[in-house]
Amino acid sequence: MTTPFPISLILLPGFSLFALGAVRSVFAGANEVHGETLYTIEQYAADGSQVLSQCGLTLPAKTLDQLPLHPTGLLMLIADERVDDSVADLVGKQLSRQFNFAHNEHEWVVGACGAGAQVLAEYGFLDGYRAAIHWQILADAVKRYPATVFSPSLFEIDRNRISAGAGAAVLDLLLHWLGSRHGASFAAEVAAGLGLDRLRSGDERQPVPTSAQPAQGSARLKEALELMAANLAEPLQAEDIAQLVGVSRRQLERLFRQHMDTFPSRYYLELRLKHARRQLKQTTQSILQVGLACGFTSGPHFSTTYRNYFGYTPREERARHTMPQVATKFSEEDTQ
Known part of the structure; x- marks a missing residue:
């Protein structure tokens, strides 16, 4: 055997x-x-x-x-x-x-x-x-x-x-x-x-996905997106991002409008909010901890911004995903 x-x-x-x-x-x-x-x-x-x-x-x-x-x-x-x-x-x-x-x-x-x-x-x-x-x-x-x-x-x-x-x-x-x-x-x-x-x-x-490839037309835009993704807890200013990638702030805004149909500040905010949403769903960190980790200076600031974007507060988001669920159990017999 x-x-x-x-x-x-x-x-x-x-x-x-x-x-x-x-x-x-x-x-x-x-x-x-x-x-x-x-x-x-x-x-x-x-x-x-x-x-x-x-x-x-x-x-x-x-x-x-x-x-x-x-x-x-x-x-x-x-x-x-x-x-x-x-x-x-x-x-x-x-x-x-x-x-x-x-x-x-x-x-x-x-x-x-x-x-x-x-x-x-x-x-x-x-x-x-x-x-x-x-x-x-x-x-x-x-x-x-x-x-x-x-x-x-x-x-x-x-x-x-x-x-x-x-x-x-x-x-x-x-x-x-x-x-x-x-x-x-x-x-x-x-x-x-x-x-x-x-x-x-x-x-x-x-x-x-095509929607995730906005930087193909610009190496500098790709660098800017990477900088944003790596600095969620302490967001960079647009001027700092532009300087780090070697363009002016106006040029950076043009790149975002051309390739992503948005502004750098708007994209950065959405990136932080979507990351916060994942953390609320997937971790047990407090709502304040999540907000601070995503670059928001206070609980009320985080809550107001989150509600304006998603239509409900972080507390309501957390409640939607902590309601009792029917657990899907994989029994040991399934592997026999």
């Missing part, structure tokens, strides 16, 4: 249910093709015993201190967009303790999908490796983690590090990884069971 290969999934707040379902479906398909349990799956919450998904459903999970000390296995972080620094710190430190204690890090396969590679890179797990990450934070990751070779590819498999970008790329990643372990025909059979007629290769680039 085959000894099952353990899969440990760490679900980060705001994770994609699609990504989780894709991961579990691939390994359930592998078990079905093989005819017995090749892979077992456990899921862990970054903080506590449950975790809130991107769509507002709360799933049960084990706590990080229950991570197993198997001699081998796959550890995979599942995230969607940028990971909150406090969560990244909690997970990164736990993983560092885990592997330092176990002395078997080299025998584990460590992976991530979406923005999960951010945490691995922060704590050195990707030093000297190639990695894929969600296209929305690729530019920032390249700057913040020079020891990791981040690529715009759908996925990367580099020795015992595997990573996927946004959305369905995790399917391609895991099917290719299964192919490396069990052969291409095995992976093709699993893919067919999932209704896939072809596997995308790792050298294909992540598709980026």
